[in-house]
Amino acid sequence: MNNPNPGCEEDVVIRTQIHLIRNLTDVPFCAKMSRADRQKLSERVVEAFSGNETLSHLFQFTDMESLSRVEAVSLVERHLVSADFISDRRGRGFFVNADETVSIMVNEEDHIHLQSSEAGLNPQKAFATADGLDDILDKCLGFAFDENLGYLTQNPVNLGTGMRASLMLHLPALREGGGISRISANLSKLGLALRGTFGSGVEPKGAVYQLSNRVTFGLSEQEAIANLQSIAMQLIEQERAARKELAESLEIQDTVSRSLAILQSAKMMANEEFMQLISNVRFGVATGLVDPIDYGEINRLMVLVQPATLTFYSGKKLTPAERRSLRAEKIRDFLKKGKYLWPN
């Protein structure tokens, strides 16, 4: 098995994300806020950031109302904000750091929704970042908290730690074997959720899944993370065993080789076709059927050739045909160099 970064399990885990949900004590929760209330809160948070040397240095604020539709969708494709957040942009804004590993949504479902990401399996590091930032923001803004109930949230389901830890997993072999729905049902009993990625149609498409904790109350952040990590390790081992078996099949080897060949030579590439083919190639890299390509670079490619992000970085309006042609060009270039160099 090809795994250059031991410990991060990057052959299976694409990324770790820690979310912290927080609210202020003296302002109604988001559903009760008028647009003016949202605006005021947003200004208050901006003020807190600019009044703190560390924060003002690290983060840049964007008013969601100032963005084009393409820019807003690209933020979701880049995992910086949620789809819900861009569905109504009035009075909403977000902060992001330079390498786009930490973002803070203001006025999503709760006043503050903080996200910290790390490549591969690294919940401890992602949590440490989120936790430190939470402390600084709490000093500036004062978060609503109760001894018994923990952090107070708009939806009582999120009470307690207000923390979701999620892992983005690449599970092509378990999916091929048809075991995902059984696994998902078992995980649900353990207080975890396994989500597929929607395609065109409600049933999940592709082999990328999100595993996250559902329990926020009655256990500590560290316990929730340890629980997630131990379940993830079991899933990772199951996926690897299934991959090993699959990789011996000539049909699968053929699928992987053809997928790579199409990506290397296609002149036009639709997004859904790309996601399927790159999934096959990633599987090929992990099982040694394809020469090594850096997992982090594959992950970047998977994000940066998404429709809105590709259009946004091209700096002009693209027709669907132009977009497919540009995507194919960027993929060919990536496979030649083994790196994604656009935009620099």
Added chain:
Amino acid sequence: MLCDSCGKNPVTTHIKTIINGELTEYSLCAECAQRLGYGNLLTGLGCDYGSLLGGFFGGTELDDPVRCKCCGSTFDDIMRSGQVGCAQCYHTFYDRLIPLIQRIHGNTRHRGKVPGGGALQSRPQEQLSLMRRELREAIDAENFEHAASLRDRIKELEGGKVHE
């Protein structure tokens, strides 16, 4: 409105997502939401706030005049929307929310991070003075049941059984 996935059951959950560069919304029933990993602890209980409310009060409309001083919510508003109005609501409607929270999360208490600064509500003294004021109001309104349980909680806090 029927579920986008199975086409059979009524919708309880709306999921927004980005599909090929477009913002798309799927409407799912509780069962399909659970199956696709979008269930939360409420769908896990096989119920929503409406049925939780029904479970507690026999489905009758509550006609409670008490409003939260910070956001104006009544307990009815919270039950109808499934959303708490503000941080203060948790104190105003504490006794009525606790059974609900226990139904969702089990009979437990917060075991995670305790903020180091700024969180006014976490200060036992702050909490005590808020509760004493609430107790006075409950007595004035002759809401003796609520007053009794407040008095017990104040005693517990004053007895030093406060989490460090």
